[in-house]
Amino acid sequence: MPQFKDLMTPLERAKAMSTGQPVDRLQCNPNLSNGIARISGCRISEFNHDPRALADAVIATHRRFGGDGAKVFTDLFTVAEAMGAKIKFPDDDTADLLEPAIDDVSRIDELEPIDPEKACRIPVHLKAMEMVVDEISSEVPCTALVVGPFTTAFFLIGVEKMTRLMVRDPQSVDRLCQVSLESTLRYVDAAASRGMGISIAEPLSSCTVVSPKHFRRYAAPAVGKLLNHIKDKGMGTSMHICGKTDGIWEDLADMGLNALSIDNVVPLPDCVSKVGDRMKIMGKVDPSSVMFAGTREEVRKACLSDIRDAYRSPKGFALMSGCGLPVETPIRNIDAMMDATRELGWPITEEKQEKALAIDRYDD
Amino acid sequence: MEKENMLKELARSVVDMDEETSAELSKSYVEAGFDAYDGISSGLSVGMDEAGRLYEEEEYYIPELLLCSDAMYAGLDVLKPHLRRDDSSETYKAVVGVVEGDTHDIGKNLFKVMLETVGFEVYDLGRDVPPKEFVDKAIEVGAHLVGMSTLMTTTMPNMPIVIDLLKAEGIRDKTIVMVGGGPISRSFAQKIGADGYEPEASAGARLARELVTTKLETMSHAAV
Numbered sequence: 119m120p121q122f123k124d125l126m127t128p129l130e131r132a133k134a135m136s137t138g139q140p141v142d143r144l145q146c147n148p149n150l151s152n153g154i155a156r157i158s159g160c161r162i163s164e165f166n167h168d169p170r171a172l173a174d175a176v177i178a179t180h181r182r183f184g185g186d187g188a189k190v191f192t193d194l195f196t197v198a199e200a201m202g203a204k205i206k207f208p209d210d211d212t213a214d215l216l217e218p219a220i221d222d223v224s225r226i227d228e229l230e231p232i233d234p235e236k237a238c239r240i241p242v243h244l245k246a247m248e249m250v251v252d253e254i255s256s257e258v259p260c261t262a263l264v265v266g267p268f269t270t271a272f273f274l275i276g277v278e279k280m281t282r283l284m285v286r287d288p289q290s291v292d293r294l295c296q297v298s299l300e301s302t303l304r305y306v307d308a309a310a311s312r313g314m315g316i317s318i319a320e321p322l323s324s325c326t327v328v329s330p331k332h333f334r335r336y337a338a339p340a341v342g343k344l345l346n347h348i349k350d351k352g353m354g355t356s357m358h359i360c361g362k363t364d365g366i367w368e369d370l371a372d373m374g375l376n377a378l379s380i381d382n383v384v385p386l387p388d389c390v391s392k393v394g395d396r397m398k399i400m401g402k403v404d405p406s407s408v409m410f411a412g413t414r415e416e417v418r419k420a421c422l423s424d425i426r427d428a429y430r431s432p433k434g435f436a437l438m439s440g441c442g443l444p445v446e447t448p449i450r451n452i453d454a455m456m457d458a459t460r461e462l463g464w465p466i467t468e469e470k471q472e473k474a475l476a477i478d479r480y481d482d
Numbered sequence: 483m484e485k486e487n488m489l490k491e492l493a494r495s496v497v498d499m500d501e502e503t504s505a506e507l508s509k510s511y512v513e514a515g516f517d518a519y520d521g522i523s524s525g526l527s528v529g530m531d532e533a534g535r536l537y538e539e540e541e542y543y544i545p546e547l548l549l550c551s552d553a554m555y556a557g558l559d560v561l562k563p564h565l566r567r568d569d570s571s572e573t574y575k576a577v578v579g580v581v582e583g584d585t586h587d588i589g590k591n592l593f594k595v596m597l598e599t600v601g602f603e604v605y606d607l608g609r610d611v612p613p614k615e616f617v618d619k620a621i622e623v624g625a626h627l628v629g630m631s632t633l634m635t636t637t638m639p640n641m642p643i644v645i646d647l648l649k650a651e652g653i654r655d656k657t658i659v660m661v662g663g664g665p666i667s668r669s670f671a672q673k674i675g676a677d678g679y680e681p682e683a684s685a686g687a688r689l690a691r692e693l694v695t696t697k698l699e700t701m702s703h704a705a706v
Contacts (some may be wrong), residue, residue, distance in 0.1 A: 285499060285546065326544075329546070332545065410635045410636075444635050444636050
């Protein structure tokens with residue numbers, strides 16, 4: 119169990135931060151992904167047809183850890199599935215792509231934007247969002263984690279085909295991104311109408327996969343339109359991109375992204391110094407070697423060191439894991455992550471940090 | 483065109499991701515009576531090596547690398563039927579796959595392509611492969627190398643299981659084991675008793691060839 123207590127709800131904290139008022143601690147979101155099933159005690163596959171199970175897992179996770187956002191999300195394939203991709207649903211593990219929606223560019227015209235109220239698992243998600251908003255939105259900012267249009271486009275035609283098309287057939291990539299964007303916008307509208315905020319996951323925009331040149335050519339137009347669409351609703355957005363992203367930080371800031379969540383493979387101080395004056399920065403505790411495989415003290419030290427690297431970031435910093443946590447991440451490590459921010463409290467001073475870093479708090 | 487120039491052009495067609503040119507050049511290369519094995523090892527493979535270097539330098543990314551490998555295969559398809567029989571004795575066999583529980587396979591696919599460029603015949607078991615399947619296939623084809631990859635911490639324990647199964651079958655001593663993927667580190671590879679680890683696919687393939695060659699030499703000495 120946590121050693122330290124929060125003095126504000128996440129919603130109070132978010133409101134105070136946005137108006138420059140004092141808060142009780144830095145914002146923190148451990149980013150649990152499908153591990154939320156372990157907190158409410160359901161099987162991961164129950165998410166796929168039971169909105170109550172999904173909502174309960176999100177709510178239980180909020181109550182257990184007190185993280186600064188409650189996200190409704192199951193996997194990267196919900197929109198692609200609704201457009202015809204075939205998905206594999208293991209009993210108690212994250213869903214995965216089995217077959218893309220189409221096998222050839224000649225079939226792009228067959229792809230239709232989704233009707234979110236009807237398509238596959240999306241109504242389950244929307245129903246879960248209603249429950250989550252109803253039950254906890256007075257305490258915590260609730261967001262739908264929406265898969266970005268560029269990433270979904272890969273799942274419509276298959277990852278390898280899409281990567282080849284980027285060099286061989288630019289027009290087809292544009293058409294795939296266009297129809298994917300249209301679906302994404304409809305999904306965003308449906309989620310926003312339930313009172314949800316919007317976060318975006320765009321893993322395949324990563325420079326680990328495509329070059330910054332291709333990101334600018336193909337992903338940026340669709341992602342930019344998505345950001346504008348959300349902005350027009352009076353909302354801000356955060357985005358997570360896995361792997362290397364330093365080649366496209368400036369682009370993301372130029373597009374008007376409000377908060378960027380970075381992976382542990384990129385240097386946090388660089389991100390802060392290059393784009394911290396334009397976006398809130400979030401990150402980047404290693405989800406695998408630290409959060410999953412580390413001791414509580416290793417988690418604590420990693421968190422303290424990230425905070426030291428980034429707490430002065432002009433547009434703000436929130437502590438997060440560098441990507442979604444593995445399902446079996448020890449719960450005590452997640453507590454240790456949250457507690458690191460509570461231990462430092464507010465305001466954060468260099469003296470407090472030095473003192474915290476100099477001692478061990480856990481003996482395991 | 484003289485041979486040296488043609489080899490250079492072959493390599494260039496791979497780096498340029500030009501499938502058609504690679505196939506056409508390979509055709510004129512064999513028609514000119516040059517050796518197919520050299521065409522592969524000093525032409526196409528050199529191009530793929532260069533592509534790998536560009537990838538490491540972040541000049542090329544995964545799409546470019548895939549297209550380079552398409553071009554390499556286009557040339558390979560033309561040259562392969564012209565290989566002399568004794569060249570094939572140089573081919574090593576590798577079994578690769580993503581361990582059970584994981585389906586991320588970009589890294590494994592790159593490693594496969596790179597292995598082929600350094601002269602391996604590769605049996606690709608795909609993704610989400612149960613430990614026993616690695617071992618069964620290794621026995622079936624007489625693999626010199628078993629390569630396992632994963633991107634998920636949760637599936638890492640399947641790697642030592644494969645190594646134990648290889649031991650139980652009595653073929654661990656004859657088989658090089660390499661592991662790779664996002665969460666894998668050199669220390670993890672050492673801990674589970676793997677023979678090799680490299681973070682990058684191209685360097686990994688070069689290491690694979692080195693490890694297999696050394697092992698075969700050691701074994702032939704041991705036999706004396």
